[in-house]
Amino acid sequence: MSTNDELLKRVLVTGGAGYIGSHVIYTLQTTRRYKVISIDNLHNAHPKALSRVAQLARDALPVDASEKDKDSAEIDSHICDLTQKDQIRAVFEKYGKGGIWGVIHVAAYKAVGESTQIPLSYYENNVAATLYLLQVMQEFECTKLVYSSSATVYGIPPVIPIPESTRLKADSPYGKTKVMCETIIEDLCSSEPEKWRALSLRYFNPAGAHPSGLIGEDPKGRPGNLLPLLAHMAIGRVQDSKLRVFGNDYPTPDGTCVRDYLHVLDLAKGHLLALDALSPESKVFDNRPTDARFKAYNLGRGQGSSVLQIVEAMRKATGYGFEWEIAGRRRGDVPDLTADPTLAEKELGFTAPQDLDTMCRDLWNWQTKHPWGYGEPEGELAPRTRQVVE
Numbered sequence: 001m002s003t004n005d006e007l008l009k010r011v012l013v014t015g016g017a018g019y020i021g022s023h024v025i026y027t028l029q030t031t032r033r034y035k036v037i038s039i040d041n042l043h044n045a046h047p048k049a050l051s052r053v054a055q056l057a058r059d060a061l062p063v064d065a066s067e068k069d070k071d072s073a074e075i076d077s078h079i080c081d082l083t084q085k086d087q088i089r090a091v092f093e094k095y096g097k098g099g100i101w102g103v104i105h106v107a108a109y110k111a112v113g114e115s116t117q118i119p120l121s122y123y124e125n126n127v128a129a130t131l132y133l134l135q136v137m138q139e140f141e142c143t144k145l146v147y148s149s150s151a152t153v154y155g156i157p158p159v160i161p162i163p164e165s166t167r168l169k170a171d172s173p174y175g176k177t178k179v180m181c182e183t184i185i186e187d188l189c190s191s192e193p194e195k196w197r198a199l200s201l202r203y204f205n206p207a208g209a210h211p212s213g214l215i216g217e218d219p220k221g222r223p224g225n226l227l228p229l230l231a232h233m234a235i236g237r238v239q240d241s242k243l244r245v246f247g248n249d250y251p252t253p254d255g256t257c258v259r260d261y262l263h264v265l266d267l268a269k270g271h272l273l274a275l276d277a278l279s280p281e282s283k284v285f286d287n288r289p290t291d292a293r294f295k296a297y298n299l300g301r302g303q304g305s306s307v308l309q310i311v312e313a314m315r316k317a318t319g320y321g322f323e324w325e326i327a328g329r330r331r332g333d334v335p336d337l338t339a340d341p342t343l344a345e346k347e348l349g350f351t352a353p354q355d356l357d358t359m360c361r362d363l364w365n366w367q368t369k370h371p372w373g374y375g376e377p378e379g380e381l382a383p384r385t386r387q388v389v390e
């Protein structure tokens with residue numbers, strides 16, 4: 001527990017203005033133990049996200065908040081491109097050697113399909129950028145890291161639910177960038193086991209938004225993920241008359257693909273637990289198989305939902321009568337990606353209690369309060385002509 005005369009720990013969050021980064025920053029700020037520094041190049045984000053997060057943190061301060069508490073509610077925000085090492089160095093220089101306690105590295109490109117079309121951009125933005133970040137961290141004696149990985153590292157997993165011990169065999173360039181970064185980080189931890197500590201968090205499917213509706217997922221262009229796509233259909237931003245469901249002949253209960261959704265705030269809490277587990281007094285590395293202080297954890301609920309179950313949950317949340325049609329299977333789709341989250345629960349104390357209905361409610365709350373996300377309206381919303389289900 002922190003006492004009042006302890007200084008705030010400076011934690012740098014890369015990709016801080018993005019969907020997950022903004023919820024992670026919110027969660028760190030609720031503790032009033034951290035001073036958050038954000039790095040983002042706004043490639044897929046809007047600066048408003050950070051001002052809204054700071055607003056939430058300020059609003060949550062007690063009336064008798066100390067100066068230190070007030071400081072914890074403000075974000076040091078830097079527009080910085082992680083593929084430019086000099087830009088990263090300039091940020092670290094502001095705080096000096098040892099001035100940043102740890103890093104949560106969230107920034108990356110994340111679209112599986114796009115990564116097959118522009119693989120070099122993915123390797124540059126996800127792998128080279130991570131390398132530069134680690135080099136600068138080393139220069140500035142900042143050796144604690146939480147890394148945003150993904151369930152895509154498992155490719156088509158041989159066992160469901162998926163344990164962390166599953167071999168890593170990503171199919172897409174995107175998934176491979178995550179495997180490569182985990183490998184680089186583990187090698188670094190092996191090279192200087194007394195210095196480096198890192199935890200890789202393999203996210204399953206984050207969804208939902210902060211219940212205030214002030215922050216949420218704001219995909220640029222047509223959403224690539226199912227839940228934001230349904231939200232855009234229901235609000236009238238995407239005018240498809242029917243949802244295309246890719247395959248209904250998979251070996252799953254209703255034949256459609258199954259994914260493990262977890263609320264973005266539960267996911268964000270996992271980062272706080274991981275950060276705390278990097279402290280010298282933490283026990284998470286006691287049972288490590290090698291000298292390296294490196295471990296990976298699944299962050300999921302351990303409960304799968306099929307595409308059709310998601311559509312039904314969104315119908316309940318939005319009142320919108322979605323129609324769908326079955327299209328053929330899509331190349332590269334994995335039938336079932338459900339986590340075995342028991343290791344994270346046992347070692348980090350991680351749980352993801354919020355259910356699918358809550359995720360859909362919070363997503364819809366964000367979408368209705370901000371039909372165009374953080375930006376300006378891009379056109380007219382289509383009238384809700386589809387039958388609205390009572």
Ligand SMILES: NC(=O)c1ccc[n+]([C@@H]2O[C@H](COP(=O)([O-])OP(=O)(O)OC[C@H]3O[C@@H](n4cnc5c(N)ncnc54)[C@H](O)[C@@H]3O)[C@@H](O)[C@H]2O)c1
Nearest residue numbers: 015018019020040041042043044045081082107108150203
């Ligand atoms: N959202 C998901 O479903 C999901 C699932 C598994 C893993 N992940 C991982 O979680 C992380 C965050 O995902 P998200 O959904 O919040 O995506 P996002 O696009 O909303 O956030 C990523 C942020 O990183 C920033 N960024 C990208 N490249 C950068 C660079 N070179 N320099 C500085 N900033 C840069 C973007 O502007 C954006 O704000 C990614 O690493 C992603 O691979 C996401």
